[in-house]
Amino acid sequence: MRMDQIKSPVRCGNCSVRRLCLPAGLSDQDVDKLEAVTKKKQIVKAGERLYGAGDSFSNLFAIRSGSFKTAVIAADGDTQVTHFALPGEILGLDAYSGRTHPSYAEALETSSVCVLPFARLEELAQAVPALQQQIYAIFSEELQQENEILMLLGKRSxxxxxxxxxxxxxxxxxxxxxxxxxxxxxxxxxxxxxxxxxxxxxxxxxxxxxxxxxxxxxxxxxxxxxxxxxxxxxxxxxxxxxxxxxxxxxxx
Missing domain, CATH: 1.10.10.10 (Winged helix-like DNA-binding domain superfamily/Winged helix DNA-binding domain)
Known part of the structure; x- marks a missing residue:
């Protein structure tokens, strides 16, 4: 798996998906603090994996452009696609409790992400209540998406x-x-x-x-x-x- 680091002039303050991502609701001063944590960017080419099932959890990933699919691999080897992720969404949240990724994330097209070291993000969230609230909101949205998938795959035609x-x-x-x-x-x-x-x-x-x-x-x-x-x-x-x-x- 090859993921190239890139340098980009795009920052949290002027990112086109800022209102959907972690900076939403933050003051300019707090956004500056967040940018100090999210300086690292990556490009993931179509078909490459951002992380694999079983990888240890250390980062979250905010999608700047492109799209990804997430999927889990069952014990019998079957793969189940669980989500199609778009710009502004956060990948890797499902690894928080177990500290390993239960699914993998694969780029559907050449995509770019911001790497969010979770340990540093937690430290910053303790000092910035608005960021902590935004993290909770994103976790809540993740649960809502899971519920929507269950409804979608329920008894519908x-x-x-x-x-x-x-x-x-x-x-x-x-x-x-x-x-x-x-x-x-x-x-x-x-x-x-x-x-x-x-x-x-x-x-x-x-x-x-x-x-x-x-x-x-x-x-x-x-x-x-x-x-x-x-x-x-x-x-x-x-x-x-x-x-x-x-x-x-x-x-x-």
Whole structure:
């Protein structure tokens, strides 16, 4: 596994995903303190692992750009994809209690992360209450995501599962200031199928059906949601986007 360290002018104070990451809610002075802890950056190329299952826990990783999948390996050798992580999210939280990573994180595309030494982060959190609260909030969000996965993979039909996943990704991109209706699915169909508990053939068939029904347009990994309300209804979720978010272009 090869991960190259990089030097970058991007800092916590001007990072495009600051409002979703650890600096959220911190004063400029506290952000400066956080930057002293998060100076180390890494680039992880597509297919490379940021950490492996069984690796000792020492760092958290904040995604600056790109995307990752996390997966666990069962005793019988089967792999289960557990999450698709986007910019602004923190990887490695599930290793906190056991001090070893129960899952691995693999880049779906060339991605960059900020390395957060957890021991130093804990020390800083004791001196900066707002940071401590933000860490607790991120842990809470991690638990909520696990609950959402359980609901997604519950007694839902195959088409509902895929629709719910697309709506979930749509809403997460919207939070990051990108279009809620046009985005790239960086993960292959096989990973989507594994995540949803379906076969790759079923996933491909559902994408074709959604396109025929006018819910989406698909060109390889480029997806455009053409009927956000209809897809939300199929997913069994409430569409909370306002009209300004529909079709909004990506921002840099």
């Amino acid at each position: 195959a088409d509902t599962r895929l629709a719910a996943m697309l709506i979930n990704i749509s809403s997460r991109y919207a939070r990051r200031g990108y279009s809620s209706t046009r985005f790239v699915l960086s993960m292959p169909r096989t990973d989507i199928a594994n995540y949803l508990g379906l076969t790759a053939e079923t996933v491909s068939r559902l994408f074709s059906r959604f396109q025929k029904e006018g819910l989406i347009r698909v060109a390889q990994r480029d997806v455009e949601i053409t009927d956000l309300i209809g897809l939300s209804e199929l997913a069994g979720t409430h569409c909370s986007f306002d009209e300004s978010e529909l079709g909004r272009n990506s921002v840099s």
